[in-house]
Amino acid sequence: MSVDISVNGEVTTAYINGEIDHHSAASIRTAIDNAAELNMPSLLILDFTRVSFMDSSGIGLVMGRYRNLSRRGAKIHITGTSPQIYKVMQLSGIEKIATIDECKK
Amino acid sequence: MKIINKFSMTMSSRSANEGFARATVAAFAAQLDPTLEEINDIKTAVSEAVTNCIVHAYREEIGKIYISGEITDTNVIKIKIRDKGCGIEDIETAMQPKYTSVGGERAGLGFTVMQCFMDSIHVRSCVEKGTTVILTKKISHRYISNG
Incomplete structure (x- = not known):
């Protein structure tokens, strides 16, 4: 598991790699929070293209980032989800707090 | 309905075992020739059940998680995930x-x-005795033509 960060002006993108579960979520959270604190983005893009599995720990991860970022008006966008990840996302009603692209086939 | 295969295993309630548990159950379920969506559904459900054991049942300790599975000649997989942790006072809530x-x-x-x-x-x-979760899923029959 790892997170690659790219910054383009006020947009910070976190490319998450590997599997997201309760075990891996803590280190992903730290990596994203450190980048968000440093760059103060107005938009945080979470890219799941290289995520091979996600359970509801991933929902907790998005909700937690939303709580931190929404305090200063920043938004979250989710992209690159597989059908499995998209299914978990849809179940949670995550589109109420973040925009999400259709899943890749 | 006849059980055609079964397995059981015991593991420590360490979070590093979450991936191991879902991968093992997925490998067992593969005998039923599930679709990718079906196998992902099973992996996700097992991951949730095992995480509950780690996060809730054994929140202050490392305990044992007992996982067993069986498949039937009707293409059904049944997975049992059991702990001897704190238990759930109100299951409905x-x-x-x-x-x-x-x-x-x-x-x-x-x-x-x-x-x-x-x-x-x-x-x-x-x-104070523990929790057992039993998950079942019928795997769709896929008929592969040999031409």
Whole structure:
């Protein structure tokens, strides 16, 4: 598991790699929070293209980032989800707090 | 309905074992020739059940998680995940979406995912004795033509 960060002006993108579960979520959270604190983005893009599995720990991860970022008006966008990840996302009603692209086939 | 294969294993309630548990169950389920979606549903549900054991049942300790599975000649997989942890006082409340008894960043969706991704879920619990979750799913028959 790892997170690659790219910054383009006020947009910070976190490319998450590997599997997201309760075990891996803590280190992903730290990596994203450190980048968000440093760059103060107005938009945080979470890219799941290289995520091979996600359970509801991933929902907790998005909700937690939303709580931190929404305090200063920043938004979250989710992209690159597989059908499995998209299914978990849809179940949670995550589109109420973040925009999400259709899943890749 | 006849059981055609079964397995059982015991593991420590360490979070590093979450991936091991879902991969093992997925490998066992593969005998039924599931679709990718079906195998992902099973992996996700198992991951939630095992995480509940680690986060809730054994929140202050490392205990044992007992996982067993069986498949039948009717293409049904049944997975039992059992712990000897703190137990659930009110199962109905615990199964409500967004309910979580721990803080942090748990979404409270574990049981919701299990209910939606499997055909059935049965939960039995006794406070201070432990919890058993039984998940079942019928795998669709796929007929492959040999031309």
